[in-house]
Structure formats: structure tokens, C-alpha cells
Amino acid sequence: MAGLNGDPFLRIDDNIEKLQYNNNSKEVIDKEGLVVRIGEDSSNNKNNNQGGEKDMAGNSIHRSGSRPQLDLSKAEIQGNSEERDPTILLPNQTDDISHLALDIGGSLIKLVYFSRHEDQSVDDKRKKTVKERLGISNGNRRNFPILGGRLHFVKFETSKLNECLDFISSKQLHRGRIDSHHWNSEAPANENAVIKATGGGAYKFADLFKERLGVSIDKEDEMDCLVAGANFLLKAIRHEAFTHMEGHKEFVQIDHNDLFPYLLVNIGSGVSIIKVDGDGKFQRVSGTNVGGGTYWGLGRLLTKCNSFDELLELSQRGDNRTIDMLVGDIYGGMDYSKIGLSASTIASSFGKAISDKKELQDYRPEDISLSLLRMISYNIGQISYLNALRFGLKRIFFGGFFIRGHAYTMDTISFAVHFWSKGEAQAMFLRHEGFLGAVGAFMSYQKHGLDDLMVHHLVERFPMGAPYTGGKIHGPPLGDLNEKISWMEKFVLKGTEITAPVPMAPPGTTGLGGFEVPSSRGATLRSDASALNVGVLHLVPTLEVFPLLADPKMYEPNTIDLSDHKELEYWFTVLSEHLPDLVDKAVASEGGTDDAKRRGDAFARAFSAHLARLMEEPAAYGKLGLANLLELREECLREFQFLDAYRSIKQRENEASLAVLPDLLLELDHMDEETRLLTLIEGVLAANIFDWGSRACVDLYHKGTIIEIYRMSRNKMQRPWRVDDFDLFKERMLGSEGKKPRPHKRALLFVDNSGADIVLGMLPLARELLRCGTEVVLVANSLPALNDVTAMELPDIVAEAAKHCDILRRAAEAGGLLVDAMNNNTLDGSRGNSSSVPLMVVENGCGSPCIDLRQVSSELAAAAKHADLVILEGMGRALHTNFNARFKCEALKLAMVKNQRLAEKLIKGKIYDCVCRYEPAT
Ligand SMILES: Nc1ncnc2c1ncn2[C@@H]1O[C@H](COP(=O)(O)OP(=O)(O)O)[C@@H](O)[C@H]1O
Ligand SMILES: CC(C)(COP(=O)(O)O)[C@@H](O)C(=O)NCCC(=O)O
Ligand SMILES: [Mn+2]
Numbered sequence: 001m002a003g004l005n006g007d008p009f010l011r012i013d014d015n016i017e018k019l020q021y022n023n024n025s026k027e028v029i030d031k032e033g034l035v036v037r038i039g040e041d042s043s044n045n046k047n048n049n050q051g052g053e054k055d056m057a058g059n060s061i062h063r064s065g066s067r068p069q070l071d072l073s074k075a076e077i078q079g080n081s082e083e084r085d086p087t088i089l090l091p092n093q094t095d096d097i098s099h100l101a102l103d104i105g106g107s108l109i110k111l112v113y114f115s116r117h118e119d120q121s122v123d124d125k126r127k128k129t130v131k132e133r134l135g136i137s138n139g140n141r142r143n144f145p146i147l148g149g150r151l152h153f154v155k156f157e158t159s160k161l162n163e164c165l166d167f168i169s170s171k172q173l174h175r176g177r178i179d180s181h182h183w184n185s186e187a188p189a190n191e192n193a194v195i196k197a198t199g200g201g202a203y204k205f206a207d208l209f210k211e212r213l214g215v216s217i218d219k220e221d222e223m224d225c226l227v228a229g230a231n232f233l234l235k236a237i238r239h240e241a242f243t244h245m246e247g248h249k250e251f252v253q254i255d256h257n258d259l260f261p262y263l264l265v266n267i268g269s270g271v272s273i274i275k276v277d278g279d280g281k282f283q284r285v286s287g288t289n290v291g292g293g294t295y296w297g298l299g300r301l302l303t304k305c306n307s308f309d310e311l312l313e314l315s316q317r318g319d320n321r322t323i324d325m326l327v328g329d330i331y332g333g334m335d336y337s338k339i340g341l342s343a344s345t346i347a348s349s350f351g352k353a354i355s356d357k358k359e360l361q362d363y364r365p366e367d368i369s370l371s372l373l374r375m376i377s378y379n380i381g382q383i384s385y386l387n388a389l390r391f392g393l394k395r396i397f398f399g400g401f402f403i404r405g406h407a408y409t410m411d412t413i414s415f416a417v418h419f420w421s422k423g424e425a426q427a428m429f430l431r432h433e434g435f436l437g438a439v440g441a442f443m444s445y446q447k448h449g450l451d452d453l454m455v456h457h458l459v460e461r462f463p464m465g466a467p468y469t470g471g472k473i474h475g476p477p478l479g480d481l482n483e484k485i486s487w488m489e490k491f492v493l494k495g496t497e498i499t500a501p502v503p504m505a506p507p508g509t510t511g512l513g514g515f516e517v518p519s520s521r522g523a524t525l526r527s528d529a530s531a532l533n534v535g536v537l538h539l540v541p542t543l544e545v546f547p548l549l550a551d552p553k554m555y556e557p558n559t560i561d562l563s564d565h566k567e568l569e570y571w572f573t574v575l576s577e578h579l580p581d582l583v584d585k586a587v588a589s590e591g592g593t594d595d596a597k598r599r600g601d602a603f604a605r606a607f608s609a610h611l612a613r614l615m616e617e618p619a620a621y622g623k624l625g626l627a628n629l630l631e632l633r634e635e636c637l638r639e640f641q642f643l644d645a646y647r648s649i650k651q652r653e654n655e656a657s658l659a660v661l662p663d664l665l666l667e668l669d670h671m672d673e674e675t676r677l678l679t680l681i682e683g684v685l686a687a688n689i690f691d692w693g694s695r696a697c698v699d700l701y702h703k704g705t706i707i708e709i710y711r712m713s714r715n716k717m718q719r720p721w722r723v724d725d726f727d728l729f730k731e732r733m734l735g736s737e738g739k740k741p742r743p744h745k746r747a748l749l750f751v752d753n754s755g756a757d758i759v760l761g762m763l764p765l766a767r768e769l770l771r772c773g774t775e776v777v778l779v780a781n782s783l784p785a786l787n788d789v790t791a792m793e794l795p796d797i798v799a800e801a802a803k804h805c806d807i808l809r810r811a812a813e814a815g816g817l818l819v820d821a822m823n824n825n826t827l828d829g830s831r832g833n834s835s836s837v838p839l840m841v842v843e844n845g846c847g848s849p850c851i852d853l854r855q856v857s858s859e860l861a862a863a864a865k866h867a868d869l870v871i872l873e874g875m876g877r878a879l880h881t882n883f884n885a886r887f888k889c890e891a892l893k894l895a896m897v898k899n900q901r902l903a904e905k906l907i908k909g910k911i912y913d914c915v916c917r918y919e920p921a922t
Contacts, residue, residue: 100173101442102217103225103435104201106269106293107308108401109164110438111154113173130840133816134862151442151537153435155401158201165212174215194218198225198441223274225440227282230264230397232443233432236453237460237537239622241397241428244410245418249619252428263393265384266436267400269293273387286387288380292402295376302372303365311369312406318370323363325351349375376402377409381416381427388417388425396427401434431622432534456543456855461635462535462610462621481641485602535621543845544861546853548748548870550886550922557852557881558625559906562618570901571626572615575633578695579604585692586637586645603640607633627850627881630693634785634848644784646692646754653690653755653787654797656706661759662804668764677730680765684894685721685914686713687761688874690753692787693849694898696911710756713896722897722909725918729892732918733772744869744890746775748860750844750851752874754789754797762873763801763808769869770811770837777840777863783847788876791843798839811839849876853885868921875899879906879915886922893917 099114156164168174174193193215199222206217233240239251264274264282270293273286296308305311321344327336328343329352335342350371353363384396396417403409410429417427432439443450545552562568583600590596610632618624637645644650664683668676687710691697700709719726735741747769751762766776778798780791789797795817802809802818812818815838845857871892872878878893879902885891893915897903900911907913 102197103437229436229440267402315369318366320371377412381413631848650754657759684761722913729918747869782843810836814838815840
């Protein structure tokens with residue numbers, strides 16, 4: 001192909017600054033490591049929460065009662081009412097709208113606080129025009145001026161209340177106030193600030209809060225809060241509830257219409273047992289004074305442990321048979337099988353201590369701890385079952401920090417419920433176990449609109465942040481990235497401690513009602529905070545479910561389920577091996593400065609730590625699929641302020657590809673319709689080889705220029721492809737026996753990579769559709785991920801391409817793209833032929849190489865409404881995710897498989913095989 005200028009001859013890996021990456025301490029996770037997860041979060045946010053007061057039809061939307069309430073009584077205009085913006089005095093509007101809620105329990109203080117996204121909305125003109133085109137000039141959604149932001153979960157020991165107060169004060173959480181659009185933390189402390197709090201400490205420590213922070217505590221009923229929190233979490237978090245039996249954790253999909261009634265058992269210091277019949281409808285039916293406080297209190301006395309975790313950790317190495325009296329002890333080693341009791345069943349907790357002539361010091365603290373843990377867990381399980389039986393309830397949710405995500409505790413409770421109910425009732429646990437009350441208190445503000453949130457509005461992230469006070473590293477909360485990095489560095493010095501494996505081995509059961517002792521692999525219990533298993537919840541009210549999904553309830557984005565450990569191990573290795581190269585690229589993208597190198601190192605540590613954690617416990621952050629891992633990597637980069645690691649690579653590949661585009665278009669235009677369609681699809685598949693996330697491909701790039709590799713890839717295209725529905729698609733497009741089918745009305749093209757992929761693959765295909773009279777919407781990432789093209793970058797690329805092509809130019813003008821992209825360029829910006837079918841660009845709402853169609857941008861959802869063809873391109877969007885997705889409209893899935901294992905697994909093929917899957921509307 002002619003027409004290559006100097007640049008395209010550059011080898012792909014030329015000019016990329018090679019930086020030394022120190023990769024000697026990749027695995028970091030530790031005690032304090034987790035403090036991290038729930039602490040600071042400096043990640044970039046995909047949401048920019050553009051406000052809008054009108055719906056699609058331009059009607060005003062009334063704010064619901066759950067929005068910030070202003071007390072308008074006795075309102076009067078101050079000064080001259082003829083002025084344009086007179087000041088309105090609201091004499092009765094006194095309280096601050098707080099963004100912190102507390103649950104101050106007998107053992108622990110739980111904090112839930114909200115932070116606003118910094119307004120990072122860039123002046124994206126594309127947005128304005130696309131919204132005009134799609135008829136969503138002011139957003140097709142309700143206006144959520146307050147809601148977009150993040151919910152953080154933090155806890156402190158109640159005995160360390162001062163640390164909690166310091167934390168609140170240093171983060172200024174008690175000053176949270178809102179003007180109509182912004183949290184305003186600069187505002188002076190308000191005399192009348194009020195914080196919602198529940199738990200006994202709300203009463204006990206109210207004066208202290210007033211004294212130390214100048215805030216009043218607004219007390220909320222503890223049971224109300226527990227129930228409100230549980231209901232909210234079960235409704236709004238996809239993987240909140242799970243079962244845990246014999247070491248096996250499984251997430252339970254809760255049907256919101258079939259949630260009630262259930263039994264809620266909150267195991268805090270003491271235990272509350274609540275029958276829940278609906279929102280705000282419940283009854284505390286029972287409780288027990290033998291709870292978490294009992295385990296910790298008695299355990300401390302008997303073992304001299306200094307912390308709850310130490311006590312729990314001891315239990316992992318314990319053998320309760322030295323203390324508990326077993327059925328076998330009474331029956332001479334035999335089972336009492338007639339009534340279903342095995343020899344190893346505990347007949348009497350601590351019963352052996354009566355007959356032995358031993359003193360306390362003669363027992364191992366490990367054995368005592370285990371015996372105690374089993375006694376209490378088993379007892380709670382049994383009482384819960386009895387209450388479930390009383391009311392005919394089948395589902396029991398267990399919350400409270402006694403559980404602490406501890407496998408053995410959950411297994412024991414599950415065992416008791418299963419055993420006594422003969423499998424009729426089911427014990428379930430909650431990821432936000434200890435935060436039910438605090439979440440409920442937060443919701444009681446009735447201002448944050450939380451009650452309106454749906455599962456697709458929430459994105460959970462797991463930042464590697466900074467410690468706040470508490471945990472083992474003390475000091476003020478980290479204020480900026482630099483502090484966070486130093487903290488990570490400090491952390492790594494404790495590397496060996498950090499990486500110690502956590503015993504997760506399932507306890508063996510005898511099958512007859514007794515447990516063997518827990519297997520004692522390793523000695524360290526996972527850090528306190530890590531065991532929380534919760535991240536920061538990003539509230540993104542603009543996200544929507546993709547309206548063209550055939551069955552959103554059944555939709556599962558991930559094709560690869562990582563609960564298969566072999567699979568997880570494989571991808572763990574792939575991502576770990578890719579890490580040094582990624583860090584090089586990231587650091588180079590920031591100019592290779594010392595600061596960038598430090599951030600690169602911290603990123604590598606943080607990401608490795610997440611990987612290590614997930615290897616140990618794949619379900620730690622909820623159900624894990626490959627898409628989640630790939631997204632985690634991108635989010636982690638952003639957390640360390642690498643906003644676009646592949647920036648220069650993308651730019652270079654775009655330029656090189658644009659230089660040869662005119663020749664390609666010319667070549668295509670000389671073909672007959674049928675050959676052209678095939679060449680176009682081939683072109684898309686061939687150009688999908690430019691994927692900087694694939695190890696095999698990156699190795700290839702050392703072997704030639706962009707154009708050489710593109711040509712090589714195209715020459716290798718041979719039909720039939722491994723999945724080849726091209727003939728079906730061709731028939732749909734061109735018809736058969738001379739009958740011309742009607743063109744598609746609108747096609748959504750989910751584009752993938754920059755460079756040849758978009759320029760020489762997807763754009764020519766878009767052009768063909770436009771030529772047929774089909775409106776084309778290019779759907780691209782909101783945020784960078786690897787070398788994927790973003791929605792922000794596309795208008796410039798289209799504008800460049802349009803310089804050489806009338807079809808693209810007219811369509812881009814009609815779609816409003818050219819005006820924006822070219823107003824700095826040669827064209828005069830006039831609308832041109834607006835009768836042409838438009839070419840538009842919308843952002844997909846995500847920043848990952850994969851796409852979860854349950855959470856897409858509102859503009860994509862709006863664009864989808866008139867679409868009758870969806871084209872998903874690339875391995876991430878069409879194979880790792882959505883390979884099995886079904887759509888209401890026609891779908892074409894196009895990708896080159898650039899990974900041997902995936903090829904074998906998915907299509908029984910080999911690396912570089914291609915997929916062209918066409919599916920008619922369902
Ligand atoms: N770091 C910890 N310090 C103290 N207790 C802990 C800790 N982690 C878990 N626990 C357990 O959690 C219980 C408190 O649970 P929680 O739900 O916070 O109840 P409360 O509201 O009564 O404080 C403690 O009694 C103890 O059994
Ligand atoms: C991250 C990716 C899904 C991106 O692929 P794309 O969507 O660009 O086709 C892919 O590069 C990938 O799965 N990479 C990891 C596997 C490997 O190195 O082979
Ligand atoms: Mn990609």
C-alpha cells in the first residue's frame with residue numbers, strides 16, 4: 001500500500017522511553033494493608049454528574065422528598081425583589097446537611113461517610129452536540145445534584161474514641177455542608193451541625209462530640225437503622241449476600257421482590273434477632289446476651305490476648321478436643337448414631353475442664369479460643385434457627401462484626417442452622433456485615449437520595465489508600481498522593497509479614513454434627529481491615545442498564561468465571577508478568593520523572609497486593625470475573641494518577657493509520673459490494689491485533705512497523721474463521737436473490753483499540769453502514785484503558801479521517817462531530833449537509849477494556865433506544881465480556897483472539913483465530 005509517510009515506518013516499540021522498573025517487592029498485603037482499602041481514595045471518577053433539570057421531553061423534574069430538604073417556612077426576599085438574583089432568607093433552615101453517620105456500639109464505632117467527586121468535568125463539546133442529536137439536551141435522567149460521590153466505610157474500637165474523633169476532625173467530616181451544588185468543606189464550622197448516630201454510644205458520648213467537635217448528635221433508633229441498612233444493602237449491592245458452607249463461599253442473587261420476610265441476626269457485642277417483613281416493618285423477636293462481646297471478653301480473660309484479632313488468630317491453631325467434652329468422650333469413642341451424633345460432636349463445651357485436674361495455665365490459649373468460638377457461634381446458630389422456626393422463615397442473614405469475615409465462624413453458624421433445620425433454613429452473610437446500623441443511620445438523613453438508588457448506580461472500588469488513625473500505623477490521615485506513596489513504601493518494609501498466607505482451609509466435618517479442628521496452615525489472620533471485604537462505593541446516578549439487553553436479570557457480563565482456581569492462577573500470572581511493562585509505559589507517559597517512577601512503583605505494589613489478596617480469596621471483593629481484574633488494574637493506575645499510560649502510543653498509531661487510510665478507502669471503493677463487505681469485516685478482525693494488553697501481540701510489535709503488522713495480519717485472514725457467521729450477516733446486509741433488504745436504522749459500534757483498529761478497521765465499516773443509510777453511533781470508553789480509544793479522542797480522529805472522505809465528512813457534520821473537532825482546523829465549522837445520516841460518538845460510561853452492560857452511560861442508553869444493530873468489537877468487549885450476551889436487536893461480535901488459553905477454552909481454536917458471530921434479534 002502506498003501513501004505511507006515517515007512516521008508509520010517507525011517500529012511500534014521505538015521511541016518509548018525504557019525505564020528501569022524495580023520489581024523486587026511485588027506482593028504487598030498486610031495487617032495495615034487493608035486499612036488502606038477502606039481509607040483514602042484518590043481515584044478518578046468516571047462520573048461527572050452533569051446536572052440537568054429536565055427530562056427527555058424537556059419537562060421539569062420535581063425533586064423527590066429524598067433530596068436535600070430546605071425549610072422554606074417564613075422565607076423572605078432580602079433587599080430589592082426586583083434584583084435578578086435576590087438573596088432569600090431562610091430563617092428556619094438551620095441544620096447542616098451532614099455527610100457522616102455513626103453507629104457507636106459497645107465494642108466498635110462504625111462510620112459511613114460520603115465524599116463528593118471533585119468536579120472533573122472537562123469541556124467536552126462532543127457531549128453537548130451528541131445530546132442534542134439524541135434528544136437528551138439536558139440529560140434524560142432525573143437530576144441528582146447531591147448524590148454523585150463515594151461512600152466510605154471505616155471502623156474504630158469504641159475504647160479508642162479519641163482516634164475516631166481525630167479522624168473525623170482531620171477529615172472535617174463533621175463540617176460537611178452543601179450549597180445547592182457542592183459539598184463545601186471550606187465552610188466554617190456551623191454551630192448547629194448535626195450528625196446522625198445510632199447505637200448506645202450516640203447517647204453515651206453525645207456530650208463529648210459536642211465538646212470536641214462542636215456537633216450535636218441526632219439519635220436514631222438502633223433497630224430501625226439495622227433493618228434500613230440491611231434492606232438497602234441487599235437491594236443496592238449486587239453481591240452483598242453469600243452463603244458459607246464448609247469453606248465454600250457463594251454469592252446469592254437476591255430477588256428484590258422476594259426478599260421479605262427474613263430473619264436478621266446481628267452479632268455485635270450482644271445479639272439482636274429481628275424478623276423483617278418490609279422496609280421499616282420489623283419486630284425484634286429475640287436476642288441473646290452471649291455474643292461477640294462474650295467471645296472477646298471471656299477470651300481475653302482466659303487467654304490474655306490483647307486484641308480481638310489475636311484471639312481469633314489463636315483459634316486457627318486450636319484443638320478444642322482438649323477442653324470440650326465430646327460425644328465420643330462419653331460413649332467410649334463411639335458415635336451415638338441412633339440420635340445422629342458423631343463421636344466428634346461437642347457434647348458439652350468446656351466440659352472436659354471439670355474432670356481434669358488442670359488449671360487454666362495448663363490449657364493452650366489456642367484451644368481455649370477455639371472452644372469458645374465454637375461454643376458461641378454454634379449457640380447463636382441454634383437460637384437463630386429456633387427463631388426462624390418460630391416464624392416459618394427460611395432465610396437468615398447474619399451481620400455484626402463478630403463474624404469478621406472469618407471462615408470458621410461462618411461455617412460453624414451455617415452448620416448449626418443447616419443441622420438443626422435439616423437443610424430447610426439457610427444461613428447467609430453480608431459483606432458489609434458490621435456496617436448495617438451505620439448505613440441505616442446514614443440513610444435516615446432522608447436527603448442523600450440513597451433510598452432511590454438502584455444496583456446499577458453503584459460501582460464498588462478497592463483503593464489502596466492510606467491509613468487513618470487506628471490500625472497499627474498511627475498518624476494523621478493521609479492528605480495527598482505523596483503521603484500515600486510514602487505510606488506504601490513504609491509498608492513494603494514489612495513485606496514478609498504482609499504476604500504471609502491466611503489460613504482459609506475449610507474445616508472438615510464429620511457429617512454427623514461435629515467439626516474436626518480447623519486445619520492450621522499458616523498462623524496469621526488477615527488484617528482487620530482487609531477482612532471487611534468492602535471497598536468504597538461510588539454512587540453514579542447517571543449509570544443505566546443497557547436497554548437492548550434481552551434479559552437484564554439473566555445477564556452475566558463475564559465469560560470467564562475466576563472461581564475456578566486454575567483459571568485465576570493463569571490470569572494472575574498473565575497480569576503479573578505484564579506489570580513491569582505496564583509500569584514502564586505508565587511512567588514514560590508521565591515524562592519519566594522521579595515522581596512518576598515513585599508512583600509507578602507504588603502502583604505496582606498496590607496492584608500486586610490486590611492480586612495477591614484475590615489469589616488467596618477470589619471472592620473477597622464480591623464475585624470475581626476476568627473483567628473485574630482488568631478493571632481493577634485500570635482503576636489502580638488512576639489511583640496513582642496515571643491518567644493515560646498509553647497516550648503517546650495511541651497517538652503514534654493513530655497518525656500512522658490515518659496516513660494510509662485514503663489508500664485503503666480507495667481500494668475499498670473499487671470493489672463490488674460483496675467483496676467490500678468481506679474486506680471490511682476482515683479488516684476489522686485483522687486490525688484488532690493492535691492490542692497492548694496482550695503479551696503475544698506486544699511481542700509481535702517488535703517485529704515490524706504498524707503498517708507491516710497490519711498487512712501481515714490481513715494477509716493471514718483466512719475463512720472460514722473459527723466462528724464464522726459472515727454469510728448470514730452478508731445476507732442480512734445485501735440480501736439474497738437480488739432482493740435488497742431494508743438498511744438498519746441505527747447501529748451502535750462498540751469500538752476497541754486506537755490506531756489501525758479504529759482507523760483502518762471500524763471507521764471504514766462505519767462508513768459502509770452510513771453509505772447504506774444507517775445512522776452510526778461510535779461507542780467508546782469514557783476513560784482510557786490500555787490502548788483503547790476514548791470518546792474524547794474520537795472526534796479528532798473522525799475529523800482527520802473525514803478530510804479524505806465525503807461520506808464520513810457529511811455524516812460527521814450531520815452528527816455534530818465536525819463542528820467541534822474541526823473548529824480549530826481547516827473547515828469553517830458550518831453544518832454542511834445535515835440531511836445526511838449522522839455519525840455520532842457516545843461514551844460508554846466505563847474505563848476498562850471490558851464492558852458490563854448493566855452499567856452504561858445515560859447517553860449510551862439514550863442512543864440505544866433507536867438502534868437495531870449492535871456491533872461489539874475486540875476481545876475485551878466481545879469475548880471476555882458479552883460473548884454470551886443476548887440482545888433485543890441484531891448483534892455482531894467481532895474479535896481476534898490474542899491469547900492461546902482463551903482461544904482453546906472459548907472457541908476450541910488457537911491464538912490469532914477470529915470470531916465473527918452474528919445473532920439475529922431475540
Ligand atoms: N477489632 C475488633 N475489636 C473489637 N471487637 C471486634 C473487632 N473485630 C471484631 N470484633 C467483634 O465484633 C464485636 C462487635 O461487633 P459490632 O457489630 O461492632 O457490635 P457493637 O455495635 O456492639 O460494637 C465485638 O464484640 C467482637 O466480638
Ligand atoms: C485486555 C484485553 C482484553 C484487550 O483486548 P482487546 O479488547 O483490545 O481486543 C486483552 O489484551 C487480554 O485479554 N490480555 C491479557 C491476555 C494476554 O496477555 O494474552
Ligand atoms: Mn482494547
